Amino acid sequence: MAINLQAPKGTRDFYPAEMAVRRYIEDTWRNVSIRHGFVEVDGPTFEFLDLYKIKSGDEIVSQLFHFEGRADKEGQADHFALRPEFTPTLARMVAAKANALPRPIKWFSIPRCYRGEAPQKGRGREFIQYNVDILGGETPEARRQFDIESAALCLAVLKEFGLTEKEIVLKYNDRSLVEKLFVVAGLVPAQFAFGFYLLDRIAKLNPAQRAEQYKQNNIAELQQKFFEKLANGQDPLTDGFWTDLAAQGYDEYRTAIRDAGTQIETTLATMGFGPGWAKYDASIVRGLAYYTGFVFEVADTAGDLRAVAGGGRYDKLVEMFGGPSLPAIGFGMGDMVLQVLLQEKGLLPASLLPKPDVFLVNALEDAAPAQKLLAELRASVFDPATKSITRPGLAAVTSYKTTKNIGKLLQDASASGAKFAVILAPAEFARGVVKVKNMATREEKEVALADVRTALA
CATH class of the missing domain: 3.40.50.800 (Anticodon-binding domain)
Known part of the structure; x- marks a missing residue:
């Protein structure tokens, strides 16, 4: 059999011109982070496989590049995985030294990450991911401040590349608002966990798979209609969405959205991100089985690409890894989608190769x-x-x-x-x-x- 001398599918070779673009993106991430008071950290390229199961369950294993280490004298071998993201490493690091770290903890990292998924536009099997996290916040007011500070940094980084509200928008939601949405739809609190689970996966499930989930969790026909409308992309903020549905407490739901939006968007405006930069979006439900509050994504306004960045509040993560209860908010941004967006908008400098003095x-x-x-x-x-x-x-x-x-x-x-x-x-x-x-x-x-x-x- 002939030896395949091509780069593996989903990976990239960085020749000088490509490497210059990569360094430009990484340096911009780094410089803006430091200006906002964050410090850089990193961890191992591979971790124990079980570390990723803590956060994502056994189902994550099929998405990872994992391997067995060398056996010891007793024939026992550890199982490892190349890191698909940095958050579990961050949680492990914080848990190990939580009492010695100054609060709030404001860290960023720019690791190479790996996922065993099918490559597509803006997503590869090997990629660079910018991660930002703020840990701490003893009061609701401090936590809300950190939420908005995290979103503002995300926008500031993208603005540094020349992007404006004409090209990108930050869409946000909150777990508390989704719970109010469940109440409007007639779900009871005991069904909320299933609701978050389903919303997090609803775009990946076909109608037959969704029907099976409804059956297994005893979801009534009226609530099934609610989830199906969300699956079809209908907006719950339109009156037509609630035709043939319960719609109890709808006015309270809209008032909560208005109040949350006023606070978030007014504060962002004082940070230089006025009208057009951010908006509430009920469809932003990323990881709500994992996130505990504020969540957001940054999308291109044309809607041609996958999310440019995304994150949210995860107050129980450090606890999951053996550390103390420590509120946290963070986001990630991949280099591949960002580079595609900058190229399509003509925002990459013509030449980034270093010039001699x-x-x-x-x-x-x-x-x-x-x-x-x-x-x-x-x-x-x-x-x-x-x-x-x-x-x-x-x-x-x-x-x-x-x-x-x-x-x-x-x-x-x-x-x-x-x-x-x-x-x-x-x-x-x-x-x-x-x-x-x-x-x-x-x-x-x-x-x-x-x-x-x-x-x-």
Whole structure:
């Protein structure tokens, strides 16, 4: 059998241009997070398989790349899985040092993740995922503040890429609002757990599968109609939705939505995200069997792509992993959907490849002076007293062509995008000087060889 030398399906090769785009996205995530007071963390690329079962149950195993480790002397082997997300790792890390960590805990991470699912537009088997979490909040007011702060950071990151309310919208919901919706539909509290379970999966179930769920959970015909309307994408905020349904307490439900929306959208507006950036959406029911309160997704307004980002409040997660009761809110954003959106909107910079600070034009027959000067330009100055770099080195490149034609080499310097060209020419070098050319203004000046690094500061 011939060896398959292609990259595995659902993975990507990052050539220089692709790697530059990846670093641009990651650096933007990182820089905006730090400006908002978050610090970066990371964990292992693989964890014990049982870690993921704690959060998602045994059904998650079929979606993972998992493997058996080497057996010990007794023949026992551990079972591991490549991480499909970072949240279980975060919960494990917080649970391990919960009492020593300052509150609130504001962490972000940018891990590579893996899922054994069929690749599709904006979703691969290997991807980069930006995760943001805030843990803490002793009062309802603090928790609501963190909810909105999390949503605001999500929008701020996307705004940093040039996206506006014309291209994206944050759609939000809340578990408490969904419970009120269940009451309107005639469900009793004992049926809420099933309701959350079904809503979380309803888009993936065909009519026969939904009918089986209704039968197993003794859901009355009237409530079945309610779930079927949601499955068909009908909006419960329209009066027509409630034809032939119970609709008890509908006005209270609408009032709760209005009050929640006023608080959320008014606060977001003070943070720079006014009308159009966010709206209530009853269809946002992601993970409500897992999330405990506020949930949100960011979608492209054209509706052409899967969710750009999504998250919510999960106050019981750390407890599930053996830690203390600790309120938490977080979201995730994948690089693949984001990159597709930025490309389709024409928002990726034309060239993201790094450009050198200096292009060294060497017209000397002897290569040694050029090599020495390149080393000096590239070298950083480290201060042992402060344990820091006091003068960073420059990105300095040169041509490997054999020609000594300065004109042709300056064309290479221009093509490289360098800020300066340093020209080592025989006549000037004999006098102990070089020419420094500003590639933007085209100005040239002679500089003593010993002063080149200072002249380029």
